[in-house]
Amino acid sequence: MSWIEEEPDPKPLGPLDWARAIARGLIWGILLLTGLIVLLLLRLIERPIHGLARPWTPWITQTVCRLSMPILGMGYRVSGRPMNKIGAVVANHGSWLDIFALNACQRVYFVSKAEVARWPFVGWLARATGTVFIKRDPREAKAQQALFEERIRAGHHLLFFPEGTSTDARRVLPFKPTLFQAFYSHGLDKVMQIQPVTVIYRPPDGEDPRFYGWWGDMEFGPHLLKVLAQRRQGSVEIVFHTPLSVADFPSRKELAWAAEAAVRAGLPYEIARSR
Template sequence: MTWMAQEPSPKRLTAAGWLRALLRGAVLVALLYGGLVLMLVLRLIERPLHGLNRPWTPYITQVVCRLTFPVLGLGYRVRGRPMEHIGAVVANHGSWLDIFALNACQTLYFVSKAEVARWPMIGWLARATGTVFIRRDPREAKLHQQLFEDRLRAGHHLLFFPEGTSTDTRRVLSFKPTLFAAFFSHGLERILQIQPVTLIYHPPPGEDVRFYGWWGEMGFGPHLLKVLAQRRQGSVEIVFHDPLDAAQFTSRKALALRSEEAVRAGLPYADETER
């Protein structure tokens, strides 16, 4: 499913904008791929010793993602604390920047659609950082559930976007309960916690309120270029809500609904959200 809405009209870049984009882009590429090389080298030692567990390399991802924001000129703020208990994180999804924002303040592994693995550059980074790829095929639901269970029991904090698509950053769509089924298998509900997280994007002064939103048929390249070229940037805010004990919910639907309510409550644009 792809969420659709009217897209902002593109602006023509000035010479100064192109220069900013080139400079920031060059620094960003060096940062990302420098971190990737370091991670792959360290993984050669980490994997034989720890197998599925990754006690070292996720911190490289965290540092690289945190440094991305000063490179872009974006403000970055965190409210609340990431949980340390075994479990998963669920958040609203509005932009490709979500990946950097959520990785910058905690150690986690994303759950993503299989198509992302084939994207140039992003796919390589996603595979290297331990992203879990799933196909939108009901016949593979049991396989996905087992995969999630294995990763959760290994102590990995998995990150889900239960809306199933990205929006314009101004609303929260209904959470799909399908992925929550893994939290109710083989007794996992007795030990797992789910932490809802709200991402709030504040646009640059004078820009469209949806400036950082990436949805529908928007191309990644043009959107990235727009963000890189922006002179005065806005900011992103990450709000960690109290973790939910899976054992306190009778079903995946009840847990999905409560998580959705928590994420929606943290978004300041309540009159613009939709169910």
């Protein structure tokens, strides 16, 4: 991480806050569990017929994520349109809420660190929805590149967080060019496009601007509780930028810089502009 940011002090929750958090949590949990069960059952039919392709189940993921926003009480807005050509998506990473916000408006498959697959419930959701898990090990680089290529050629839009970590949702960190190398293998660069996407969080009135940010050593449970307990929520906006043709960039570094610049330009309050 190229910046140091202290975590905001947690606010004590009153009885009404706890009641709100429990009510929202129960409703949301039922939605997620129902969606997971339906998805797994449908996948039993989808897999033998379509194999790696997933023409049906992503609609369930998208619907569940879209319904999650009103359950949380968050405003939700989308600017621009997701591309429909072969390619991948890159976005800034400010919160665990990114997963729901980005899934709610498009059919994508996230690329995540391998540790997430072992997380209770979250790992089950990630595996069921087709997440690609990677290890940060140079010895795995070729195998991971082959996996990326297989999924991309199957028509999957993989979504990467090239910053390599989450932030306070107020800045964009320099994009790491390593994963962009996968887009230059076996002629993919001749046909692929990369769509930069900016995720913009607006905090609830009167709250810390970093309210939805989740970074560093912050624990998931307390942050989730804080969001569920919030009486008046803020909002999240997804901004789709013009796709970049990989063939227009001679190297992964130049492609990473261009994608980062597009994502950074879409964040109105972005404060970390030095590379």
